[in-house]
Amino acid sequence: MLPKPVARMRRVALIGLAGALAVTMSACASQRGSGGGGGANDTFVFGAAGAPKNFDPIFNDDGESFRPVRQMYETLVTYKAGTTELEGDLATAWTPSDDAKTWTFTLRQGVKFHDGTPFNAAAVCFNFDRWYNMKGAAAQSQMIYYGDVFEGFAHNEGDTNGDPVYKSCEAKDDNTAVVHLNKAKGAFPDAFGLTSLSMSSPAALKQYDADAVTQTGDSFSYPAYATQHPTGTGPYKFESFDKTNNTITLVRNDDYWGEKAKTAKLIFKIIPDENARKQELAAGTIDAYDFPNPADYNSLKQAGDQVLIRPAFGVTYLGINQKNNPKLQDVRVRQAIEYAVNKDQLVKNKMPEGAYVQDQLLPNNVPGFTDQVAKFPYNPDKAKQLLAEAGASDLSLNFYVPTEISRPYMPNPVDMASAITEDLKAVGIKVNVVQEPWNGGYKDDVQKAGKQDLHLLGWTGDYADPGNFIGTFFGRQKPEFGFNNPEIFNALSNADAQTTPDGKKKAYEEASVLISQYIPAVPLCSSPPALVVAKNVHGLVPSPLTDERFYTVTKG
Template identity: 85%
Template structure:
């Protein structure tokens, strides 16, 4: 249970969703009991291939999905909600100044290689992340870089003053994380999948930090590709790249409730129609992010379509680096005025999707009606382009393929609709399509080759900084701008630890962002997950971080 002082400091969480979301089960990580499981196999259709299986080096849902089944974090989120509960830690307490967090650790836990989980293992992991350098550090900038802001030795894109200071193992089951400054993202951020705890022995044995870089591409070592070793309810067995299947097996030594299925297989099926066909054929038991147009037919065929609450943002990124005309705020506003967000939400996204005016879902503290709004107005878009001398604007618009994300079920269709709106106000659009894990993310987020691009975000926890701070908290190749006022406003908001102060500070930051238009917020939408009628005890979550150890068949 959380100490009272932590409860007072913790941000407002989105709770009360479990009843509407749970299919048949209501256990949380801190209340897991013992269990067994039939010798069954649950086969899930994955929308894309994972980058690898080392959580610290990943930043996308298809990589995190198998990792979440194999690894645990210090804290986690109650199934079906964003409410914080214990995982590898049973209690956590901040110091008076917020610069130290003391964790009481769960006893009797073993890693998949049989080595013990303890405070020394926690400190080994935190020190590992902090001391990374070279390609290894550059490869973990999205999550670790955003939360901890810097490394022991900053290189490349890492330029900030590190939040992390040190870790102390007070005894076998007490770990203290020391920080250089208080950060409002904690304790919730300790539950990020990226901050999963790995076996120190396995990390050393399989050379986990030996990441190499060639251009914008990274090559990962044996630990990440063949030997991920956590404490979770499933263990890694194999990744057959030829047949595109990832096989996990039940961890019979798991500290909590044992997985109900002996095997968990992720079958990678990039095409959404192919996933639907395989579900109908019975070769998979479920898949994520079905097309909204298919909801009724899937139900009519005897499947369960489980709807999550909207907890995401789809945006049109604007990179100011390559095209000088995009550095003019009038041009960026014109682009937003040109897009019919209401029609986009209605025609291309699930029922319940809504047009966005800012980079926060409307259920996260910090969302405000005071932002500057640029609602659909093609005439206003044309006027601004003319005033800026950009009536002949040409943009390279990058759109991902071979991916389905919670915020964009069909990126090619969504990109096409946006391109049509831009063309209607006189903007020439060159669409560049690239596979999600085959160049798109590297070209957009690391190399910044694009003028415009489609991306989005599903919140990891109920904190505004996890959205706007992740997007605009520092200079990034994805957007190519430098705005000290926005960076300062977000840094100030992230330093607030009381809910009211944090809410007010993020509202002010949201207004600044809306006036500057570093990107265009498009929509928020409630994604679904579909499973056959004989699948039980799957709890859909607003964080899209479902754990499959509870799933039964029959």
């Protein structure tokens, strides 16, 4: 049980998965027992949609990187399997001070890192201090999560504004870590469960020079810790990343503090093409894969495979970068772009069953979602009128589209972009489509360099807080959107400082309305992504956060 101060602040689970969707669910972390596996079914092979950027949690920001990382690392708090409800992980209790500026963590005892060194309060403080004191390329490469949550570094590195949230960390004893903040933040305690904030071995971080990140242009290169020696506390350990055969191999951590992984090996086979993943599942060379084409759900079920549908907990958007084309700084032009996109047809033809059209950048099951937002339903005539009024009838835009990836919010980004492109052309907008690989230029060009005018992206929530959506998108100036609107920034900052549910809900609703009127991006839809697993696979629990853990999986 959590102490009463924590219990009052815990989020009520927004989502509970029906038993029919989850294959045999194992006990939660606090009740873990013994496990194991053997024989021909001792290896679980997952078909991954893309390659990871690296294996150091703090330097990652996408699902394909987080998927293997989550099997090797753990956080202070985590989310109960199949829900967004908070529960203990490396911490068994967490208590805020009255002003929510101090968090005291009671740590789980008997935990060791994969290198045999102890997990304790000193290790917790080492990790927090490491993140806070990063400089140069290391700081620049971790802006998406640490930068958003903690709002800055010791040396004011990166594109953050104001004073950092983090102040210091104190190891009161081996089992008690106290984190001091400069200001209260409504994202806590949930944000302490972010995969980016996983605990790494201090000894390994030092041995393999973990912060020696280098930058060339908009690209980053990572040191040996991130590429060859990731060292966490999780149920699997890193063995190898064979880039020739596109396979990542993890092995069971036999010294794990909790339930041992059911399989001795966990392999991620990188297969960017969705149809190729489907064929490999049919051939038996993989046991599961993510983001099956919605059109294949019935045929997969008829073949005996299990299609596990997650609840919708994300948004897809058409991003607008106002920096490069002055005409995009006119709100009438941004309104015209939203009027031009036929969202109903996009959802009907390109998204899975259960997807719904969006007029705001929050799922409808997160506080802050409101019917009061400005709405711009499909109206190509209105789009043409606004373009003419703004002197932008000759508008020409570079539309960046990711390839070699399927994401929960865009199962087939090229197909989605094609439909959007035709809608824009129909109202007279000239579109130059630029396709780039997801981890081979797209994210750097869009999110760091801001080379695009339009781009296709989205977000799957990391936890049940509106700040994880619109706060992450628009809480400060970013190259991805290229605008400066202090009214929006201040509204989001005010909302993030609220620590009561009612205060937070009201403040984020107000921010949502402002964002909908300004249109820094066009909200498109929310959709329920699926996993597919072979009929002989058991124990995989689909997560609304796409936060699946594979130590419970068995075959046979």
